[in-house]
Amino acid sequence: MSKRIYLEDIAKDSGVRFGTSGVRGLVTDMTDRVCWAYTMAFLQEVVPGAKRVAVGHDLRPSSPAIIQACTAAAQVRGMEVIYAGALPTPALAYYALQEQIPAIMVTGSHIPFDRNGIKFYTEEGEISKNHETAITQAVVSDIGVYRSAMKLISVSTPLDVYRERYQRFFPENFLGGQRIGVYEHSSVARDFLTKLLQQFGAEVVSLGRTNSFVPIDTEAVSEEEQVLGREWANTHRLDALLSTDGDADRPLIGNETGRWLRGDVVGLLCAQYLDAHTVVTPVSSTTAIERCGAFAHVMRTKIGSPYVISVMQTALAAEKGGVVGFEANGGFLVGNTFERNSCMLGPLPTRDAVLPMLALLALAREQDVPLSALSASLPQRFTASDRIKEFPTERSQALIANLASSHQAIVTVLGEAWGNVVNQDKTDGLRLTFASGQIIHLRPSGNAPELRCYAETDSEEQAKELVGMTLERVRITGEI
Template identity: 55%
Template sequence: MKTVVILDVMQHSGVTFGTSGARGLVSAMTDEVCAAYAAAFLNVIRPSFKVTRIALGMDLRPSSPRIVAACAAALKEQGVQVDFCGALPTPALALYAQNEGIAAIVVTGSHIPFDRNGIKFYRPDGEITKADELAISEAVVQIGQVSGDLPAVNPAALNQFVQRYLDFFPKDAFKGLRLGVYEHSSVARDVLRTILEGLGAEVTSLGRTEQFVPIDTEAVAEIDIQRGKDWSQQYHFDAIISTDGDGDRPLISDETGNWLRGDIVGLICARYLKANKVVVPVSCNTAIELCGEFATVLRTKIGSPYVIAGMQQVASGEADAIVGFEANGGFLVGSRFSRDGSYLAPLPTRDSILPALTVLAAAGSGRVSDLMQGLPARFTASDRLQEFPVASSRQLIETLTSDPEALLRYLAPEDAQPVDCDTTDGLRIRFNNGEIVHLRPSGNAPELRCYCEAGSEARAMQLVQRVLGKIKG
């Protein structure tokens, strides 16, 4: 047995906690590093929970099976039964763990670049908290065996996930719809097709590949923007549905192939479910408040742990209808919902399937683009500078916060003046012309993200390009 100090692991490997789980370069995520994190997670939750079984799952990255095997070896050595659920969407594993009352570990890098991966942890009562992350970081563990074979796959988690949606939506709810599924390397590609066809849709597979594609639903690549339009013209779809790599963030187009913003998708989903309390990160579109449909809107730092904490904060009783969602479209269900005699259980972790299905259901016999009618004319756009060190991002934000001239030079729209500064997460400036510019370091990769909001989609994108262009040089 070997004694491992997690703080030392973090310092020497660079594998550290970001906005959602521990992530790092694949080359740094050695079997020993991954086994140590799994053992540390187990040590942290054991004082509060009786842990005899842990569910494991993974995405389709080539590095994921090896990392799962290392985690499984560490858990078995600690006397824990490994319930291996195979390659499946992160929310499917979370739902299964919730239903079974057990902890879970999913190996996924979500949307981050191919050379990286990650490990996300769930206690028996849901996602770990920031306090849990700190405790894991400070843990000292004993590890021995750090590799081995993968166990046989238990299909129960995938089956429960499919049934969740077939039970909630009416039979043949999507009969007559022609839908494209942009499959790429998403681990949700097959289950998404199963659910859509189970609800009556005619589904066409698009863009399937065995090479990993890091789809970022907040910064859709130009090639994918064009693909959406081309596929729509070629096949005359009612909509195109996709997800990020681990299936917890949706990518949804209208009938023209135009990809919808994730926070607008979340707004449509919350309205369809008739939520009365909404929790979102500070980066989301202000149409959420301006539409006037929710009694409570709480804004948090970016990351699902903060949204989950916010949902717990606003909870007050049986009348609660609580949801959370992020600018990336990931949707969290914080309370039990009913509609037309069917029920939807809480699932307080990001999910891509529910928002995709509710957009289709909300459109009904009309067009997806019609759902934009009646919403406040607020449009968001976002992009990122890749290979931009986190330290550089923080230094830039510190400079902009303390130097009004620098702020005006880099961020201000033409002839506009700042009227409000929000430092909840990064730097979010509202200007006197109503436009918003928000900069923050990514919590998952060396990237600087920029979010802008304006009165038109074209203007919002123009602002993003202008700000990032000035920062880049």
């Protein structure tokens, strides 16, 4: 009798498991056997009839080895493997969508380089939470060989198809006369983005390129990166500053002063550019989305693209028009086809960084204003976020449960400065709205042992101070 691998045992023994988007774990735990087993379970349980699969990866040093394990699983099933090489996650997902085939992307997104991950896609887009459950509960035959011996040679077609998506939708040379800085670091999109901007007429300034992996988190931009943004904008006289996280599904956009825009503000402006009617976004995104009055429907979800996609599908099934989604990290999802200036943009129901970049640049050019004026035109609600690293998930959950249980716990941990709590939202973690108008939201990260804190107020400085103060008080009193 052949040996079997139980995915529940794999998750328990290795610690490699599904987070907010894809399987994640320490590189040392993501062995060939673990990655092979997860891939085999996906192919067996979610896309059993597929004959072809597209695979790609980011620039993490551990990613090529993981690809070999994923490829070995596909070969066992007799599948044709289309190796796309290093490319943005949305580029691979879009190609798979056009070809109606599944895809596998090896990336840890924005998390530190000692971790990595695998994202799975069906022919219709990202897998659902139900698919994750099916994979986790799967049993696969253990053949004892977990790495492909085949040399993989990449093809350029997936990236070409992705580029054509934007060239068909945005006006030719619409960035003529613009001077745009690209913070390259270790983003897998750095060369693609530079070439695309140049094709639209921009002068591109290359900034911060490195061969070592940099874990850029677009929801928690470091003070060092904020200083760099201002220095680069001033030194190089930039009209805009662009970057992404590691796998380029989350944008980082700076205006002409080098100030990085919040991802939810980027999403709001991109939705306005598309003239979207229905916006799906997590509870952590700014309330300016409702306050601006631009959208017929605003639907709130838990944090994580699978939740956003699920509610987008519900909206599409209800025949709501112009459906888009975005997260506080800026990753933008398109639910159906949009038309603008007689040009069509098809669906891409996975996070994308390039569309919001081009949309904001196009919107500013159409209005003949700098990027800073776009955000200034919105209701002035300001958000900030940060996290405590190496904060075990169990500890986060215990802290949140205690805060939710009594007013006294809130006073003990967060203080009395903001008055009484007028609303508790437990959609994802705990989001507290105070009588003063301040909002504090605490939740455990779905990707790493971190406690994340979000705040929203009428003042930018106060939002930052509120996050800092909250996390400091948690550090002091968080032994609860």
